[in-house]
Amino acid sequence: MVDATSGNLSASGDLPPSGLWRLSGRVAWQLLPWVLPVLLILLWHGAAISGHLNRSVLPGPLDVVDVTISLVNRGQLQHHILVSLQRVALGFALGAVTGLALGIIVGLSIAARQIADLTVQMVRTVPHLALVPLMIFWFGIGEEPRILLVALGVVFSVYINTVSGIRSVDPKLVEMGRSYGLSKAELIWSIILPGALQQILTGIRYALGVAWLTLVVAETIASREGLGFLAQDARELLRLDVIVLVILIYAVAGWLADFLTRLVEARLLSWHPSYSQQGSRT
Amino acid sequence: MSGAIVNVRHLARSFGGKRVLDGIDLDVGAGEFVSLIGASGVGKSTLLKIVAGLDQPTSGTLRIHKPGKPAEVRMMFQEDRLLPWRTVLGNVILGTKGHEADGVDILCAIGLGGRENEYPSVLSGGQRQRTALARALLHQPDLLLLDEPFGALDALTRAAMQELLSSLLRESPRTVLLVTHDVEEALLLSDRVIVMRSGKIARSLSLPGPRPRARGDAELARLKEELISSLLHDEGAPAPSNAARLERALQPHD
Numbered sequence: 001m002v003d004a005t006s007g008n009l010s011a012s013g014d015l016p017p018s019g020l021w022r023l024s025g026r027v028a029w030q031l032l033p034w035v036l037p038v039l040l041i042l043l044w045h046g047a048a049i050s051g052h053l054n055r056s057v058l059p060g061p062l063d064v065v066d067v068t069i070s071l072v073n074r075g076q077l078q079h080h081i082l083v084s085l086q087r088v089a090l091g092f093a094l095g096a097v098t099g100l101a102l103g104i105i106v107g108l109s110i111a112a113r114q115i116a117d118l119t120v121q122m123v124r125t126v127p128h129l130a131l132v133p134l135m136i137f138w139f140g141i142g143e144e145p146r147i148l149l150v151a152l153g154v155v156f157s158v159y160i161n162t163v164s165g166i167r168s169v170d171p172k173l174v175e176m177g178r179s180y181g182l183s184k185a186e187l188i189w190s191i192i193l194p195g196a197l198q199q200i201l202t203g204i205r206y207a208l209g210v211a212w213l214t215l216v217v218a219e220t221i222a223s224r225e226g227l228g229f230l231a232q233d234a235r236e237l238l239r240l241d242v243i244v245l246v247i248l249i250y251a252v253a254g255w256l257a258d259f260l261t262r263l264v265e266a267r268l269l270s271w272h273p274s275y276s277q278q279g280s281r282t
Numbered sequence: 283m284s285g286a287i288v289n290v291r292h293l294a295r296s297f298g299g300k301r302v303l304d305g306i307d308l309d310v311g312a313g314e315f316v317s318l319i320g321a322s323g324v325g326k327s328t329l330l331k332i333v334a335g336l337d338q339p340t341s342g343t344l345r346i347h348k349p350g351k352p353a354e355v356r357m358m359f360q361e362d363r364l365l366p367w368r369t370v371l372g373n374v375i376l377g378t379k380g381h382e383a384d385g386v387d388i389l390c391a392i393g394l395g396g397r398e399n400e401y402p403s404v405l406s407g408g409q410r411q412r413t414a415l416a417r418a419l420l421h422q423p424d425l426l427l428l429d430e431p432f433g434a435l436d437a438l439t440r441a442a443m444q445e446l447l448s449s450l451l452r453e454s455p456r457t458v459l460l461v462t463h464d465v466e467e468a469l470l471l472s473d474r475v476i477v478m479r480s481g482k483i484a485r486s487l488s489l490p491g492p493r494p495r496a497r498g499d500a501e502l503a504r505l506k507e508e509l510i511s512s513l514l515h516d517e518g519a520p521a522p523s524n525a526a527r528l529e530r531a532l533q534p535h536d
């Protein structure tokens with residue numbers, strides 16, 4: 001009896017004593033995804049200062065930090081980032097709104113689908129980057145071709161996911177809505193769009209990735225501003241540190257875009273059991 | 283008695299040449315509780331959908347009316363059909379402008395007070411179905427249509443839901459049309475049981491006395507046995523050719 005009790009006591013003594021332990025556990029969990037990137041950078045730094053890394057092939061992290069500081073001091077980096085962000089935002093907004101509108105119309109109306117879907121599916125299979133020469137021929141090297149290219153890269157994944165999201169809405173819920181006297185507009189707003197939302201957001205997340213990819217290509221060709229120009233210019237001047245900096249900025253921007261859409265998802269889909277749990281854990 | 287009056291005349295409905303409903307005549311009085319029973323595919327649910335306005339008859343007429351004002355019809359389905367992205371209260375007041383207070387009242391009446399702001403995904407099957415019942419009963423519909431509303435629930439929850447429905451109807455009577463596979467449920471809850479057979483009304487059985495009836499009643503048990511054996515006859519045993527085919531399919535291959 002006594003042994004069993006003391007055994008129990010020592011067992012409970014092994015457990016975390018207070019909320020502090022649990023809090024530090026949660027912080028560690030939050031930091032876990034950052035361990036690998038930090039480790040990689042440290043490895044990179046170690047290779048650079050130990051001389052294992054040929055600086056004319058790949059500059060070290062400190063070189064990149066140096067060039068970042070000097071570019072920021074000259075006000076160039078902010079300017080190029082801002083220009084690129086503007087292009088991505090404009091192109092993405094244009095493509096997403098078009099894709100969403102087209103997707104909603106085609107998703108809701110069988111007639112619209114019959115008219116438009118075949119054409120959209122055909123145009124979709126053309127790689128949008130193949131249009132770069134044509135765009136430059138039409139619009140010269142102004143802003144339009146870049147923004148249009150980004151929009152073209154975005155529009156189809158938003159369109160396809162919107163259409164299939166609307167199609168996959170449970171017809172029983174729509175029937176229920178009709179039997180409760182909802183108008184067509186109320187049906188769309190209260191049942192069809194919320195039901196399709198999860199897939200629309202998946203399309204938007206994918207489209208953000210395509211938008212950045214398109215921008216890199218579009219800015220590398222015939223541009224005097226933006227991150228792509230910065231990298232292209234650096235290549236001509238053999239500034240490897242700048243090229244690596246631009247690549248890192250693209251990586252961070254891509255991660256940031258994904259992070260933001262996840263936040264939006266967690267908020268808009270808070271009713272969804274898997275999303276509400278995910279939101280609290282990650 | 284309050285509630286709508288339903289008049290159905292020579293109603294027929296065909297799907298691709300097949301007559302699912304074939305000359306239905308049915309009158310339901312104000313405040314009457316009528317159950318439709320029958321084997322699968324005899325057209326019970328089709329008839330209910332037409333009354334709900336979710337389907338159009340091929341021929342015949344349907345009239346739902348109430349002295350003084352247009353009759354309000356509400357339907358409850360076998361699945362709860364709650365919108366997962368709306369809270370319990372948001373589901374109950376669907377299609378009405380505002381009326382949160384009424385929604386809270388009816389949720390309290392069905393025993394879900396305090397759960398207004400939860401999402402359906404955290405509710406049990408019985409709670410979800412009660413939420414669906416609350417949605418159907420909001421604003422006192424004149425005609426309540428129930429399409430196997432408790433069919434997917436376990437026996438105990440089903441009995442509790444039947445009790446709940448009866449007590450709510452006792453407090454505020456209205457016309458009810460119930461489609462069910464459960465003969466006992468039909469006998470317990472309704473004033474009249476209608477047996478359907480291949481798109482027609484085969485039998486109309488008026489039940490005496492006030493509802494709901496006692497579960498153990500001997501006369502009820504006798505009626506139940508009689509109705510079930512006649513329904514079994516309709517459903518039919520598997521045809522010999524099918525049985526042989528089944529046997530072949532179950533045999534191990536060489």
